[in-house]
Amino acid sequence: MMQYRFPENFWWGSASSGPQSEGATLRDGKSATIWDKWFDESPNRFFNQVGPQDTSTFYDHFRSDIQLMKQLNHNTFRTSIAWARLIPNGTGEVNPLAVRFYNDMLDELLANGIEPFINLFHFDMPLCMQEKGGWESREVVDAYADFAETCFRLFGGKVKFWFTFNEPIVPVEGGYLYDFHYPNVVDFRRAATVAYHTMLAHAKAVQRYRALQQEGQIGIVLNLTPSYPRSQHPSDLQASKIADLFFNRSFLDPAVKGEYPAELVELLKQYDQLPHCEAGDAELLAQGKVDLLGVNYYQPRRVKARANAVNPASPFMPEWFFDYYEMPGRKMNPHRGWEIYEKGIYDILINLRDNYGNIPSYISENGMGVEGEEKFLVEGQIQDDYRIKFVSDHLQWLHKGISENCACKGYHLWTFIDNWSWSNAYKNRYGFVQLDLATQKRTIKKSGEWFADVSRNNGF
Incomplete structure (x- = not known):
């Protein structure tokens, strides 16, 4: 009997990205990204000094890896197209070897x-584009639009679900606020x-995609993290509201509603932190409303x-308006240091239902990272019962949301095969499939076998 x-x-499957799985980072015409540059400059910033060149070789092994996905009963899989591989100069000529690989x-x-x-973009800014200013440059904005249209024209006959960005707030936080991504700016x-x-x-x-009138949908993938107040005291409630404005609504509102929250605009205006706007920007943003929303959720x-x-002399930061709070008795992932709060996935869906027109969505990432996972190796297989429990507990809350009319269409785990994770490299393992870094051997974990059954039965 299926209880859920x-x-x-x-949609049952998993998610990955080009820069975290392909490898071959400077092969076959691919140009450098900001990750190649940063690793060259500061290899000590990467766990065990493992850089972007040592990822999980999907470029060379995609056929056998996809057979493993089939074994896990995936009916969907998300990855990304590397801008630096497809258009090595950022603009202009397309790399035929990249076209062949992606086809x-x-x-x-x-x-x-x-x-x-x-x-289309998973933190992997081509270095040649970063040298033009990266996302600070409107020239790069236009180059990205050209890259996106090139992808639609080349692959639109095969791809029906497109996403413009994955977690677009992360390069903002990492690269320009908190110094955990290149270019390490605090401003x-x-x-x-x-x-x-x-x-x-x-x-x-989005505008370019719709102009082509292809058969499919276009969306964006956002890491939506509910902001829970310590208490119902007005000051705590205000703190959570502002955190939500900065970290969720700053991307969610323009993506779904086509405009920014007035409260956020007013707050940034008050502190003289608004970006420069040009005539026509508001009309353009209004055309960017998505068909489908990917939701990444890990912790509250x-x-x-x-x-x-x-301190008024310190750099302006979101944390001027709140402190972080560690709730007593919270459930933790002891292998990663993150809180586990399964109900958060339900709260996100209810918010989308009630405040965002119940936009069609799916859980595009959810997962449990574990450091030193080899300690759970028994007779050649990782016995990751903790991951099975993590996923099943989240799926129960997801099921509850769906039963209350939330328009959620699927669930993807991060990730398929243990993959490289930016400066953390392979410190924390997330996959359904274990990767032996030395031999590149793939071995399905216990959670992979469990998930194959869930997908086959469309429940558990």
């Missing part, structure tokens, strides 16, 4: 009954410009009113 049965044609990869997915979900005004230009680029890509954000006054 999901709607017909539910072959898409053909292989489709031949095995796996619908490709293709994302809110520049961060706001990067965020704003990213959404202009998104809107231009808990906040409280600030305990201390802000």
Whole structure:
């Protein structure tokens, strides 16, 4: 008996990205990205000094990897097209070897009954574009729109689900606020410009896609993290509201509603942190409303009113308006240090239902990272019962949301095969499939076998 049965044609699968899985980072015409540059400059910033060249070799092994996906009963899979591989100079000439690779990869997915979900930007800015200013430059915004249109024209006959960006707030936070991504800037005004230009680029890509009138849908993937207040005290509630404005609504509102929250605009205006706007921007943003929303969810954000006054001489930061709060008794992933709060996935869906027109969505990432996962190796297989519990507990809340009319169409785990994760490299393992870094051998974990059954039965 299935206690949790999901709607017909539910999307079961996993997610990855080009820069985290392909490898071959400077082969076959591919140009450098900001990750190649940063690793060359600061290899000590990467766990065990493992850089972007040592990822999980999907470029060379995609056919056998897709056979593993089929074994896990995937009916969908998300990855990304690398801008630096397809158009090595950022603009202009297309790399024929890249076209061949992506066509072959898409053909292989489709031949095995796996619908490709293709994302266009996953933190992997081509270095030549970063040298022009990256997302601070409107020239780069236009170049991205051209890249997106090239992808639609080349692969639109095979791809019916497109996504403009994955977690677009992460390059903002990492690159321009908190120093965990290149170019390691700490400057809110520049961060706001990067965020704003990213959404202009998104809107231009949506505009280009719709102009082509292809058969399919276009969306965006956002990491939506509910902001929970410590208490119902007005100051704690205000802290959570502002955290939500900065970290969720700054991308969710323009993507779904085609405009920014008035409260956010007013707040940034008050502190002189608004990005430069040009005539026609508002009309462009209004054309960027998505057909489909990907939702990445890992852990909640808990906040409280600030305990201390802000140093006015310090750099302007979102944390001027709240402190983080560690809830006593919270459930933790002891292998990663993140809180586990399954109900968050339900709260996100209810918010989308009630405040965002119940936009069609799917869980595009959810997962559990574990450091030192080899300690759970028994007779050649990772016995990751903790991951099975993590996924099943989240799926129960997802099922509840669907039963209450939330328009959620699928669930993808991060990730398929243990893959490279930016400066953390292979420190934390997330996959259904174990990767031996030395031999590149793939071995399905216990969770992969469990998920294959869930997908086959459309429930558990």
